[in-house]
Amino acid sequence: MTKPDTDHPRDFQSLPLQQPLLKNLQDLGYERLTEIQAAALPAIVAGKDVIGQAKTGSGKTVAFGLGVLHKLQAERFRVQALVLCPTRELADQVARELRKLARAIHNIKILTLCGGMPFGPQIGSLKHGAHIVVGTPGRIEDHLRKGNLDLGDVQTLVLDEADRMLDMGFQAVLDQIVAQLPPQRQTLLFSATYPKTIDALATRVLRDPVKVEVTTAHTESTIEQNFYRVENNEQRPAALHQLLASNDVSAAVVFCNTKKETDEAARALKSAGFAALALHGDMEQKDRDRTLALFANGSAAILVATDVAARGLDIEELPMVVNYHLSRDPEVHVHRVGRTGRAGQKGVALTLVSKKEIYKLERLEELMQQPITLQEIPPLPRGFAPARPLMSTLQIDGGKKQKVRAGDIVGALTGEGGIDGAQIGKIQLFDFSTFVAVERTVAKKALNKLASGKIKGRKFRARIVGV
Ligand code: ADP
Numbered sequence: 001m002t003k004p005d006t007d008h009p010r011d012f013q014s015l016p017l018q019q020p021l022l023k024n025l026q027d028l029g030y031e032r033l034t035e036i037q038a039a040a041l042p043a044i045v046a047g048k049d050v051i052g053q054a055k056t057g058s059g060k061t062v063a064f065g066l067g068v069l070h071k072l073q074a075e076r077f078r079v080q081a082l083v084l085c086p087t088r089e090l091a092d093q094v095a096r097e098l099r100k101l102a103r104a105i106h107n108i109k110i111l112t113l114c115g116g117m118p119f120g121p122q123i124g125s126l127k128h129g130a131h132i133v134v135g136t137p138g139r140i141e142d143h144l145r146k147g148n149l150d151l152g153d154v155q156t157l158v159l160d161e162a163d164r165m166l167d168m169g170f171q172a173v174l175d176q177i178v179a180q181l182p183p184q185r186q187t188l189l190f191s192a193t194y195p196k197t198i199d200a201l202a203t204r205v206l207r208d209p210v211k212v213e214v215t216t217a218h219t220e221s222t223i224e225q226n227f228y229r230v231e232n233n234e235q236r237p238a239a240l241h242q243l244l245a246s247n248d249v250s251a252a253v254v255f256c257n258t259k260k261e262t263d264e265a266a267r268a269l270k271s272a273g274f275a276a277l278a279l280h281g282d283m284e285q286k287d288r289d290r291t292l293a294l295f296a297n298g299s300a301a302i303l304v305a306t307d308v309a310a311r312g313l314d315i316e317e318l319p320m321v322v323n324y325h326l327s328r329d330p331e332v333h334v335h336r337v338g339r340t341g342r343a344g345q346k347g348v349a350l351t352l353v354s355k356k357e358i359y360k361l362e363r364l365e366e367l368m369q370q371p372i373t374l375q376e377i378p379p380l381p382r383g384f385a386p387a388r389p390l391m392s393t394l395q396i397d398g399g400k401k402q403k404v405r406a407g408d409i410v411g412a413l414t415g416e417g418g419i420d421g422a423q424i425g426k427i428q429l430f431d432f433s434t435f436v437a438v439e440r441t442v443a444k445k446a447l448n449k450l451a452s453g454k455i456k457g458r459k460f461r462a463r464i465v466g467v
């Protein structure tokens with residue numbers, strides 16, 4: 001993989017694009033390339049596979065849109081490009097932008113195929129044919145399975161907002177779709193974040209990709225470590241409360257050495273009004289799955305966990321970790337702290353240390369090669385009340401074994417009388433149950449929509465399992 005160099009083109013007219021496309025960009029008032037466009041377009045136009053990582057609003061649609069249109073053969077009325085998006089709203093946005101870009105070329109047909117919309121008209125449109133199909137994975141796969149859609153002539157595959165698609169549980173469906181595409185194709189993958197799961201997807205689906213990454217801030221991660229003095233163990237619950245209150249972050253993991261401490265710390269936080277959950281090895285697997293799902297999808301703000309239990313947690317952005325006790329093993333400490341400050345984000349690591357633990361601190365100083373000073377615990381800020389988490393979780397009593405798929409659930413939640421696709425967060429499928437994050441404010445509405453409708457022609461029981 002290569003990183004972008006610095007002498008990128010800065011204006012569209014210097015790109016080797018077809019004249020009508022360039023003229024249209026001028027008419028649209030697009031002059032200067034955005035950073036991601038400058039970094040990605042040369043490789044895209046050259047026909048290479050590209051992984052593009054950049055924030056929302058950075059102009060990714062124009063980047064892949066120009067790549068798709070540049071090589072499109074208007075006179076060949078076959079589906080030549082497939083663009084997959086996580087939700088209908090995003091697919092509609094992409095289709096709108098593509099139509100603007102395609103105005104320069106005569107008679108380019110762009111068709112959207114999304115879940116939550118009736119099947120019949122889509123089948124009708126497919127009979128009329130299209131050059132470009134934009135859609136959500138579940139519905140595209142449905143059409144493929146039913147033989148309505150032939151992707152044998154696709155030259156460009158675009159995975160837009162790939163991280164969101166994986167968050168929503170579309171991984172298996174994506175693989176099924178990709179299996180039906182010609183191996184000789186260009187694949188463009190765009191994502192705002194780059195967790196391990198995206199890397200795995202990219203390895204399966206892309207060939208020798210050029211990776212371009214545009215991060216506005218510094219890419220070096222910075223972790224701020226602070227150590228706080230506590231007199232004894234009895235003081236820890238209150239100290240934890242004070243620390244979390246004065247470092248008001250959206251999410252934090254509190255590391256404990258034992259199961260007993262985990263329960264103690266979680267209880268203290270809950271009674272102080274925090275959306276906290278305990279996680280330890282003695283819990284049943286299904287309870288652990290639920291706890292991890294609630295934390296990872298933003299329905300719980302604080303996870304209090306032992307080291308072993310926290311291994312199951314795979315999240316890219318964690319603003320803070322707290323060590324309830326300093327670990328006996330300095331390597332473990334470093335590992336815990338490394339959970340925060342990933343992906344170029346700023347992270348905070350706070351550690352409670354009692355007199356009895358000074359010997360551990362000395363070992364850590366040795367490993368870190370720097371002296372550590374202990375600070376006093378900050379007092380509780382006046383009038384502080386913990387914020388409610390943004391998301392809430394619906395647990396559905398149906399999962400992979402019932403052939404429930406993320407797309408089915410998105411379909412069941414959106415549409416007539418339902419919620420907006422943008423209000424749906426992570427969808428995690430297990431064998432017999434599924435956890436769906438939705439914005440807290442629409443959780444009841446989402447539950448009612450599920451209760452009144454069907455998933456895969458069946459009724460499934462569901463409930464809200466927020467904290
Ligand atoms: P992303 O997919 O990265 O979130 P979009 O592709 O939706 O971002 O682009 C965000 C907005 O920026 C859109 O309204 C688009 O029309 C506009 N835009 C994209 N590229 C340019 C450009 N080079 N100059 C001016 N506006 C642009």
Ligand code: MG
Nearest residue numbers: 057060061160
């Ligand atoms: Mg986009």
